[in-house]
Amino acid sequence: MSFERKKILVLGAGYAGLQTVTKLQKMLSHQDADITLINKDEYHYEATWLHETAAGTIDWEEGVYPINKVIDTQKVVFVPAEVTAIDKESQQVETTQGTFDYDILVVALGFESETFGIEGMAEHAHSLVNPQTALAARQEIERNFAKYKQSNEDKDISILVGGAGFTGIEFLGELVESIPELCERHGIDYNKVNLTCVEAAPKMLPMFPENLVEYAMQYLKDRGVKFMVGTPIVAANENGFVVEVEGEKQQLEASSIVWTAGVRGNRLMDESFEGVKRGRIMVNADLRVEGYDNIYAIGDVAAVMNGEESRPWPTTAQIAMQLAEHTAKNIQLSLKGDKLEPFSYNDRGTVCSLGSKDGIGLVMGRQIKGRKAALMKRVIDSRAVFKIGGPMLAVSKGKML
Numbered sequence: 001m002s003f004e005r006k007k008i009l010v011l012g013a014g015y016a017g018l019q020t021v022t023k024l025q026k027m028l029s030h031q032d033a034d035i036t037l038i039n040k041d042e043y044h045y046e047a048t049w050l051h052e053t054a055a056g057t058i059d060w061e062e063g064v065y066p067i068n069k070v071i072d073t074q075k076v077v078f079v080p081a082e083v084t085a086i087d088k089e090s091q092q093v094e095t096t097q098g099t100f101d102y103d104i105l106v107v108a109l110g111f112e113s114e115t116f117g118i119e120g121m122a123e124h125a126h127s128l129v130n131p132q133t134a135l136a137a138r139q140e141i142e143r144n145f146a147k148y149k150q151s152n153e154d155k156d157i158s159i160l161v162g163g164a165g166f167t168g169i170e171f172l173g174e175l176v177e178s179i180p181e182l183c184e185r186h187g188i189d190y191n192k193v194n195l196t197c198v199e200a201a202p203k204m205l206p207m208f209p210e211n212l213v214e215y216a217m218q219y220l221k222d223r224g225v226k227f228m229v230g231t232p233i234v235a236a237n238e239n240g241f242v243v244e245v246e247g248e249k250q251q252l253e254a255s256s257i258v259w260t261a262g263v264r265g266n267r268l269m270d271e272s273f274e275g276v277k278r279g280r281i282m283v284n285a286d287l288r289v290e291g292y293d294n295i296y297a298i299g300d301v302a303a304v305m306n307g308e309e310s311r312p313w314p315t316t317a318q319i320a321m322q323l324a325e326h327t328a329k330n331i332q333l334s335l336k337g338d339k340l341e342p343f344s345y346n347d348r349g350t351v352c353s354l355g356s357k358d359g360i361g362l363v364m365g366r367q368i369k370g371r372k373a374a375l376m377k378r379v380i381d382s383r384a385v386f387k388i389g390g391p392m393l394a395v396s397k398g399k400m401l
Contacts, residue, residue, distance in 0.1 A: 016298045057355075170353050
């Protein structure tokens with residue numbers, strides 16, 4: 001290749017950002033470009049495993065690995081810093097470790113919790129957005145169960161989960177595995193534990209057909225989970241959730257409250273770009289930001305349109321990694337002066353775990369459930385690690401062993 005050496009700056013080392021870098025370092029030589037990756041933490045965390053950390057079925061360290069373990073330090077400079085501003089006109093990014101120039105910018109700053117303005121939710125509920133918040137949720141549950149031996153208050157062994165979407169259901173699946181062990185440790189009768197999931201929408205897991213949803217719901221109900229579907233949460237307080245039932249407000253009490261019902265893109269997007277909604281910006285078919293031929297937005301900060309349905313694809317790890325691969329390819333094409341290619345999403349399916357031994361899924365158009373789904377989930381999780389870090393990391397961090 002013969003082209004002008006460019007400065008490529010990648011913001012964020014989640015699935016999208018880190019995959020972009022690991023692809024670029026294979027596709028480009030050191031002479032082709034200077035690649036810099038900026039991320040707040042020195043590690044990458046598996047965001048799709050946070051519910052396991054929160055439930056205590058894995059230690060938080062199991063779901064993270066050092067970024068320097070997967071980047072080629074001969075080709076990529078990693079800067080542990082927080083991004084504070086993006087100046088599109090001067091092509092500079094300000095961080096807590098100084099200012100960085102770029103020729104090509106990839107914004108992959110990830111997600112934050114979205115409470116939709118529900119009063120008290122941010123203050124009183126734990127969200128599962130990084131290892132620290134997931135660990136805090138777990139520690140509170142454990143503290144409250146330990147406290148129950150002295151207090152004998154049902155509230156201390158009550159857990160409220162806001163949201164029956166993907167994260168909420170997977171979290172409940174892990175809880176019904178880990179809570180019996182917690183009860184055994186503290187001499188608590190599991191039948192006295194109150195696990196309640198509150199969902200404002202009329203249906204949980206809308207991405208799955210009704211029969212699979214019923215399977216998941218029954219699996220969790222059989223293990224003591226109560227569902228309040230079609231029940232809006234109007235507030236959260238120190239006692240739990242305030243919900244609306246048939247027009248009447250009702251207080252649900254629990255000492256442990258976890259919010260899983262909403263995420264949004266990074267708030268820096270709202271400050272840096274026009275037309276941003278909930279931290280997500282609509283991108284062109286080639287994944288660049290309208291009006292800026294040298295800026296790509298991918299992952300949780302991007303709204304990538306599903307042409308068939310005229311709405312954005314959901315932000316999942318699967319699509320984030322495909323967006324990253326396509327971005328790396330388009331950057332290589334742009335450096336050669338070739339025409340960029342439109343992104344096309346290959347939906348390989350979705351699997352929702354119900355703990356380590358059960359689950360539901362739609363894979364390549366086929367429905368799966370039970371142990372087969374649980375195995376497929378482990379394959380998917382391990383594949384994500386393999387694609388970014390290769391076979392050695394997959395062996396140490398994957399879930400197939």
